Amino acid sequence: MNTLKKYRCLVVDDEPIARKIVKNYIAQLPKLELAGECKNAFEAIDQINSDETIEIVFLDINMPNISGTAMVKILSRQPQIIFTTAYSEFALESYDINVADYLLKPFLFERFTKAVFKATERLRAAALLSLSPTEQKPESVLYVKSNGEKYAVQTQDILYCEAMKNYTKVVATNNKTYSPLIALSKFEQELTALSSDFLRIHRSFIISKKHLVSVGSNYVMIGTNRIPIGDQYKEEFLSQLMLR
Numbered sequence: 001m002n003t004l005k006k007y008r009c010l011v012v013d014d015e016p017i018a019r020k021i022v023k024n025y026i027a028q029l030p031k032l033e034l035a036g037e038c039k040n041a042f043e044a045i046d047q048i049n050s051d052e053t054i055e056i057v058f059l060d061i062n063m064p065n066i067s068g069t070a071m072v073k074i075l076s077r078q079p080q081i082i083f084t085t086a087y088s089e090f091a092l093e094s095y096d097i098n099v100a101d102y103l104l105k106p107f108l109f110e111r112f113t114k115a116v117f118k119a120t121e122r123l124r125a126a127a128l129l130s131l132s133p134t135e136q137k138p139e140s141v142l143y144v145k146s147n148g149e150k151y152a153v154q155t156q157d158i159l160y161c162e163a164m165k166n167y168t169k170v171v172a173t174n175n176k177t178y179s180p181l182i183a184l185s186k187f188e189q190e191l192t193a194l195s196s197d198f199l200r201i202h203r204s205f206i207i208s209k210k211h212l213v214s215v216g217s218n219y220v221m222i223g224t225n226r227i228p229i230g231d232q233y234k235e236e237f238l239s240q241l242m243l244r
Contacts (some may be wrong), residue, residue, distance in 0.1 A: 006033040012044040012068070013037075013060035013084065018105065022058045022084065023110045030239060032065060036069045041066035045074060050198070054079050056100075056119050061085040064167045072097055077116040080119035113238060144170060146178040151177065154197040159211045160222050161187060162203040172227070201237045202230035203235065 002098045002227035009032050013019045017038050035054050038044040040063055048054055057079050061068035072081055073225055083101040088104055088168060101115035140155040149195065162169040170178040170187075188206055193200045197210045201220065206228050213221040218228050218234075228238055 005031075007031060007055045007123065008033050008035040008051075008055045009058060010035050010036040010044060010054050010062075010079075011058045012041070012071075013058075014039050014063045015060070018060065021106075022112075024110055024140065029113065029116060029147075030059040031120065037102060040064065041068070041071040045071060048075060048079065052077070056080045056082065056116070058082050058084050062087055066099055069097060072099070080122055082115045082119055096127075097180075105123065108217050109238075110166065110217055117212065117215070135161075142190060142194060144178045144180050146170075146180055151178060154199065155191065155208075156210060158191070158198075158208050160208060160225065160227055161198075162190070162201075173223075199237065199240055201233050202228050203232075205230075 006198050011022045011026070011034070013020050019039075019195070023034060023037065026034050035051060036047055038047060040076055044057070044059070044067070048057065051191075055093075058083055059068040059071065061083055066074070068083060068085070072078065082101045082103060083099055083102045084105060084107070086105040098121035103111060103115055137156060142153050142155055142158075144151045144153050153170070157172045157174075158175075159171045159173065161184060161221070162171070164179075167179050167181045168184050168187045170180065172178070184204065184206065188200060191206065199208050199209055200206050207222050207227055211222050214220075214222065218229050220229060225227060
């Protein structure tokens, strides 16, 4: 039985209430594990240097003595940084130092999950690049019959699938669309057998997590496409989002 990998997180903020909010959000995501909390940059630097398992840091910017941005520049080993601040004027500087995301307080859980998704995607990509060519996962091909023709479709190119009356609409990159005469539930079985990138978020929609751009309160953006999240799928979606 596979053990679920957890990303260990550090919360750094001089405000106790702010730390509590982030810790509560972390506790709601099974892919995350709290490694500790710090009230200033000095404590955080020591903990990051002594604990190499810390992979994500939720970091306030406006802190006494050493700011969050200054702290990042000091670190000899840099985990994925997600800034949390009440000041929007720090946004430009934060992107200049290539952090995973920037959360403007007060932020909702949905916005928090988007930031975590960005950070875990970066970690996942870095882990993949560290593999030797023989260890890397090959691309998966799905053969789709559409309008009397059979197409070899790379699963990584599929954006989302939509249930239609008697077929499934498959939307891929480069504005390519396929219409296999197959029920969405059956098509879902074929997709998930080939790749773990796909997730059912609505009775009529399956999305590729690889192409997820943002998460709203009741929808996601897949590329430029707005896809609804069904009420009965929402809780599972927010949980599974972190299980890649």
